[in-house]
Amino acid sequence: MVFASLNFLFFFLAINLILYYLIKNKTFRNVLLTVMSLVFYAWGEPIWIGLLVFSSFVDYLHGLLIERFRGTKWSKAPLISCIIINLTILGTFKYAGFITDNINFLTGLKLSVPTYTLPIGISFYTFQTISYVIDVYKQEVKAQRSFLKFLLFVSLFHQLVAGPIVRYSHIANEIDNRKLRINDISAGISRFCIGLFKKICIANVAGEMVVTYMGGDLSTLAFSEAWFGILMFTIQIYFDFSGYSDMAIGMGRMVGFHYHENFNYPYTSKSASDFWRRWHISLGTFFRDYIYIPLGGNRKRFYLNVFVVWMLTGLWHGSSWNFILWGLFWGTLILLERLFLQKIFNKLPAFISHVYLLLAAMIGWVLFYFVDMSSVVKYLSILFGQSGNKWNSLEFNSVFMSNIYWLILAIILCLPVYPYTHAKLRKSSIRVQAIVPYATIVFDFFLIFLSTAMLVGKTFNPFLYFRF
Amino acid sequence: MNDAHHIHEELEEEVKVSSLIHIVLFCVALTSFGVLFFILPQEKISDAEKRKLASFPTLTQKSLLSGDYMDSLDIYTADHFPFRSTFISVSDQLKLIRGFHNKEESFYNDVQTVDEIPSKNGTSTKDIQGSDEALKNCKGLLVANNRAFQIFSNEEPMNEEFSQMVNQYAKKLKGVRIFSGVVPTASDFFLPSKYQEYIGNEQENIQASYKLFNKRIVPIDIHQELGKHKKEYIYYKTDHHWTDLGAYYGYKAFCNAAKLTPIELSDMKSKQIKGDFLGTHFLKTKDQRLESHPDYIKYWIPPVEKYAMKYDGEEEEEIRVFKTKDIEKNKYLVFLGGDEPLILLKSTKCKNGKTVILIKNSYGNPFAAFLTANYENVLVVDYRYTETSIKDLVSEYDVNDIIILNGIYSSNTPNHIERLRDIIELKEGTKNSFQKKKRKKKEEEDIEQSDSLNVVLDSISVIE
Incomplete structure (x- = not known):
């Protein structure tokens, strides 16, 4: 289920x-x-x-x-x-x-x-x-x-x-x-509703477009479509995975369990090491505590340890070479950052670090998405304008514009808007604060309503984790 | 100070009350839908979707262990969820507000009205749609100027494969004239010029195939003839077919190629089907502009006998050449009543003893009858369903001419080309599995005549 x-x-x-x-x-x-x-x-x-x-x-x-x-x-x-x-x-x-x-x-x-x-x-x-x-x-x-x-x-x-x-x-x-605490259960419900919305209204929608652009015929895929496709996959995998984690944490709280956080706005990271402290935290800490540190961490055999941990991280995600490559891709970036890249980025404006990380993540997802290497190469060549495919297609502009509000929403939700709003509300007047809990109830129902409508509206509800 | 403290305490208390309300409402909301699911009367057919809703799955050990039972239960719940149609329209609205939409044009790049062909193992056309095969050179639909256009991408043309297949007819069939024509879609004639650069030119593709024909194959320049009549109603706006008038100009192009005198339009009586016609493009997109600019079906009656004989491999049956009843849901069925494996049309006037074979998909349905102005017998073969090989037909009926009529998409789709080559000589004993599917559909039709909705949707996918 x-x-x-x-x-x-x-x-x-x-x-x-x-x-x-x-x-x-x-x-x-x-x-x-x-x-x-x-x-x-x-x-x-x-x-x-x-x-x-x-x-x-x-x-x-x-x-x-x-x-x-x-x-x-x-x-x-x-x-x-x-x-x-x-x-x-x-x-x-x-x-x-x-x-x-x-x-x-x-x-x-x-x-x-x-x-x-x-x-x-x-x-x-x-x-x-x-x-x-x-x-x-x-x-x-x-x-x-x-x-x-x-x-x-x-x-x-x-x-x-x-x-x-x-x-x-x-x-x-x-x-x-x-112990069951009323306020805890209530917070769990809110968390669950947010996760549900992320999964159904963002991840599933993005997923449909991933199928169209990344899952279609690469020989005719335009440059703009390829970038849009990988952007959609970048959105899909984050909202899908973090949505599931939100729902898990929320349901845990509903019955008195408190699980650790699994995501911390990974796309706002400034480096690969930062990204992996924010993405699938429970996996990263698992490898750190049970493999990296027992192997000697950064004290002995540092390079070998990094190699082993990132190869295994890749392999954990699926049993094929592209996942291993994907793991090693991140391992390499983290190593380079440690050696010299981080020092350079520290001197440059933060904006450049963000762009670097997002590009790295997107390129990484290309490795993650395509199981066969020839498709990886083909897709990357389209992204970098080396494929000879056309730059834009007739229908792309229209598809892009007809999803633009949704896309803006998805991008905003990659940022820590929720904690930000909470902090703002906490500083607001007492009268406003009195309304917040009731507004939350209405908001949660709104999210469930939208999600239910989307679920009933279409049967498109794929499950991403069969490979993990 | 005291007051402030008091307010603060009250606030803490209130959070708990609101939490309690939150929890109760959440549980009640979830449960009430579950309860309503069992209380509300369940519908069997969805009118909006034109399909039967899932029935409650039967539990067997096999279906339980394989997980099919749970999958069916999930589908069952989705199909019978309380206020389903309301939720669906909400989700349709949500789709609309995801961005802004150009009022002039819309793209439906997941919609395909490519000539579908049932696969050899008889799987449903749905599976085919997902395969690469169906995607060849079709990039969906564009609605502009209140008309739907199929987006032809000439990126993987199959000209060589297609012409080699046609050349096989010349190699294997002696003593007959062979004609081949490819019908373009409306795009080449009516697509607003600003989209032209993105869309493959169909005429270029067609001519590229014609150039590779060997000397015995006579190409039919349908494109040129249609181009002369661009101002007339030669294509439907809401359907992917040409109109009867378009088919007539196709016939005229054939007569030019075959050096025959075409029958004049003015020499035929014309009729019009009552009511509007909303074709496949509308059914697949539900586009409002198409709905508010419906088509109509007008047809001309050539000197053809009212009834024709249809063979489906085992039985023969009389059918009306123009079917005017029970075509409410898809009026294109007026022409020959749809796609049949083999039909024999007889001319009322032309008693010259000449016979022509028309090898076609649904584009050929309005085209076929015009041939009775020049031939005594017209054998109409739907290559997707026939069980009779062309070689057998040629020797059995003493055939003079053969016409291979294709649409632009089928002439660029590998499995169609392959099938067209296979039917020249069908090996004995190899049953045509295309046929089985067709027959099964027919049986369903007989059993559930009231449930015409399903049949319509099926027939849409079969029609080219």
Whole structure:
């Protein structure tokens, strides 16, 4: 099931909230959330639900084993075994096809390429459980003794399929005792509505145009259309991903969980390193804490560490070479910035740094979008006017103008308007402040209304995360 | 000081009340739609969309495990959502306010009225639309001057492939004259000049194909003949076809090429179908300017027998050459009643024993009947659906002439060219899968005659 669907909003979420608020018993609440999470997952992946439960059970056992063997010479064994099992599961389901393809290519063998589909969310939940066992090993959290609660952590539908990557240590306390606060729930609802609007009214609309311009015939794509296409993808992927994170954080608050922020207006960044502190924060910190720093961080083998981390970051997004290239592209920029680029930018006006980052992000998304290299090359050649394609097309002007207000809105929403408005309102007169909560209610309903109309109005509701 | 403190406290309190209201309203709103979904009466057909709405899926172990059941449930909910039509019109309005629109012109670059062809494994035309095949050289629609234009991009011309295919007819069929004509769209004649530079020139493309014909193929310069009559009503504004008058000038161009004397317009009786005609371009765009400038259908009656014989591979059936009933939803069906695999038209006047084969798609439907002024028998073959090979027809009917009539798009689309080549000699035993689709549609038509909406939409996609 996806959040941005009628069945989810008006049946699943409605039933979930009402039952949750009616039930007072903590354990029953956990049971409710777990059962509904499994239903949610099975809605999209009826077969692989078994894998999810199995994987959770293995990790749960290993958590207990780590505590059991703590202080003995076997203390590391369960940790290693658990990481191996998790990576094997991820490797089998996500990378088997990619690996056999490459082996076949390199050796000329004709091994059959596995064709099963990727279980949704596997990249997210295996990372969550890996972070759990490592944290248990490092004694940052205690192992969870109740399988129900552990399964709740892994399968919680808020973040199961599209992140953020919630670490056990962040919500360990809330799994055991969390409180429902009225103001919290209300804030969660607002957050959810904003996420819903971002996904349906911005990301989906941009997505349709991405299909037209980037998904069409590149040999006839005009220069202006190519730039517009990549701009649309830049908008789509941000609003889609951050919209999902907003909804996850919002739904968490509705039932008493507080997840960490996953995005912080990444397109306002001034450098690649800045961008990655603001984009998919839960992934960046995961790689920093569990790979980069254990490898030695910037103290030893700095270049190798950067290479490994960014190659893996790329690979995490999908099992093909373009994602690896995309990761290395960012890694290279970050390295160059560290070596000398940052010093240069510091002397130049901030505006130039912004332009640099946006261009870098857009070029990066070209690598991200096209799985095959020939399309990447072709698309880049159109963007840089080297393809011989025409500069503009007849219909483009009209398409551009007929979306101009929407485009301006989308660009404004990439900026921190929401915190800005909040800060302004906080300084306003008491009378205005008294109206704000009610205005928020009206505004939220307006967002739901628009989103519902868009959902009913068309069935175009693609899901971007199947590859992750 | 005290007052201020008091107000502050009240404010804190009020935030909680408003939060409570917020939560209750949110839950009530979500739930009430869920409840309304079950309470409100459910409609089966959407008039606005001209289609049947999804029915409740049946649960099977297979559909559950594959996830199809859940997908169907999602579609079911979307199709029967409370106040669906209101929400849809809101979303249409939202689309309009996304930017500003030029009053003169609109582009619909996702709309294709390319000649569609059912694929070999019988998948629906929808799948084809998404494939590269259908996209060849068509960049959508432009509405300007209250008329819809297909945007022809001459970026990947198929002239060589097309002419090689036509040349195959000369190679494989001896003792017959072979003519080939490509019908342009309205763009070359009526497109406002400011758009010309962006749009591929159709005449250039057509001539490029004609130049590659071998000596036995006689090209029909339809473009030139139509160009002489630009001021007349030769193309529909809301549909991608030529009018009966346009088809008549096409016929005249053929007569020039074949050195025959064409029948004069004044020698034929003309009739007009009652009511307005809104064609495929309107149905796909729903453009207001097209709606307020509808077409009409006027046709001329050549010396053709009122009834013709239609063969669909297994059965024969009598049909009216001009179908005037049950064509409310798509009046272009007046010509031969639409696309049939094989039709035999008989002339009432011309008893010269001569026979012509017209190989066509829907552009040929108004064209065919005029041929009865010069031939006793006219065999009309729709290359997309026929199960009979041209070679068999030639030997069976003692054919004199063959006309291969194409639209500009089908002559530049690989699977059409391939199909045209295949039907010269259809291998025995290979059933034409195009035919199955057609027949299935026919069955549905018989079963659900009341549900004409579906049939109309289907037929739109089949018509060239």
